[in-house]
Amino acid sequence: MTYSQICYDVIRAVATITLNRPERLNAWTPTMAAEFRQAMEQANNDPQVRAIIVTGAGKGFCSGVDMNALDGMTSSGKTPSKSFTPLDPAAREDFQHPMTWLPSVGKPIIAAVNGAAAGLGLALLLFCDLRFASSNAAFVTSFSRRGLIAEHGTSWMLTRLVGHSRALDLMFSSRRVDGDEAYRIGLADRVCAPERLLDEAREYAENLAANVSPRSTRIMKRQLWDALFVDLATSMQEADEEMRESLKSADFKEGVAHFLEKRTAKFVGG
Template identity: 55%
Template sequence: MAYTEILYDVTDAVATVTLNRPDRLNAWTTTMETEVRAAMARAAEDAAVRVILLTGAGRGFCAGADMDLLNNIQGGGERRGPPPAFDLTARPDFQMQYGYFPSIPKPVIAAVNGPAAGLGMIMALYCDMRFAADSAVFTTAFSRRGLIAEHGISWLLPRLVGPARAMDLMFSARKVDAAEALRIGLVDRAVPGGQLMGEVRAYAADLAANVSPRSLKVMKRQLWDAQFQTLAEATAIGNAEMLQSFRSADFREGVAHFVEKRPARFTGA
């Protein structure tokens, strides 16, 4: 499809999805939602893509829902039903309107280059990891708009920062800078703004070149699903997956390239 509100690029096995409404701090619209979903499906299905990055154009990541969209909802319009499930084989928890990122069989990394508010913050939280520029600012925003904990953030946020901090961030909707976000576990790395894309691309390129895509796919599913499992269940699943990995071409390659002291040539098989 032709994109009007995002950019899509694939370089060295890394797909970059860029929210592209910089004049509105990449505020979220229904068009953007459709295009991001299509781009994620495209990257998920492309065998040449091994890692996905999500970022924003200009000085913002995503300022949340566009005010025109909110005004339309307030006026009784723009109440669509949820889209079809992204992956029908995924657990129902990961078939939600915005909560489908965990069902994408490849790592999705957010490069938060500026403000991430409301729904924009939620989209960053659904990514598997978050790298933030030192200019990034996070706010839940909802309580200051008369809204509530939307789209699963009441489940996501406490798992990252703990229940009490999640209460603080939800109740106050205060702004959290990159340094605090790193300290409380909201992001995984905070770097100077000019270095953000270089650092996140280097990390993604290392995964794409040197890590088994089959391992990434299986481990991502294990880690997200484990949050609904007991230790015994997670152990049993891990043991079964280990037996399957022993039979894989990537396991044979993993041993061979280590013994032969050469770069890996993983295929994902």
């Protein structure tokens, strides 16, 4: 499959999707959006892929929507119309919209934030499952400095990661947050030296690919994202149902067998 604004590769069961407009700090365009979605579908549908890394080429992760695209928006406040087909029609309606569809991907997604992540670029990484940040990364909401508002579920997800008042601070001020602060406030799960960022993200993803059940990660991912919307009793009921199914699965049998036989696991995802 040929892409013009992203790069896609698979090494040792890990797919890496690289936003690839480095001369524009990987500013988001309609073409990039379509290719990113297509690459995610490719990774999601490939049984050989067990985990996904998202990063940016050059010095930026994603600097937000390309300003040329912003120029095309009308003064009436309407953005160009676009259709959207959910990646997983069985996913919650909450996860069937631009950016918020990432939790419906059935594999772990790790954002390797190598540089500037602003505006829509920030929204993108918020809906990944984990965020590894370079120490020289820069997280910026940007919206207040463009006369805009928190888009694509950013207000909902940012609050859950960093807390209400910190989210308001980041939204109101549009100030720059570096990798170290992002880690301290919960916006990043790990901070890495710039030269080690991709290596550490790959090591983590390859460990998932080699040593854990893809069936388990798929179901646990859905459980944890769905748990943001349900009460404890509902979560417990769903967990009991999923546990009964897990005990009948091939991956459970393999999980017990490889432990008892003291060998490397050979999970099949079923």
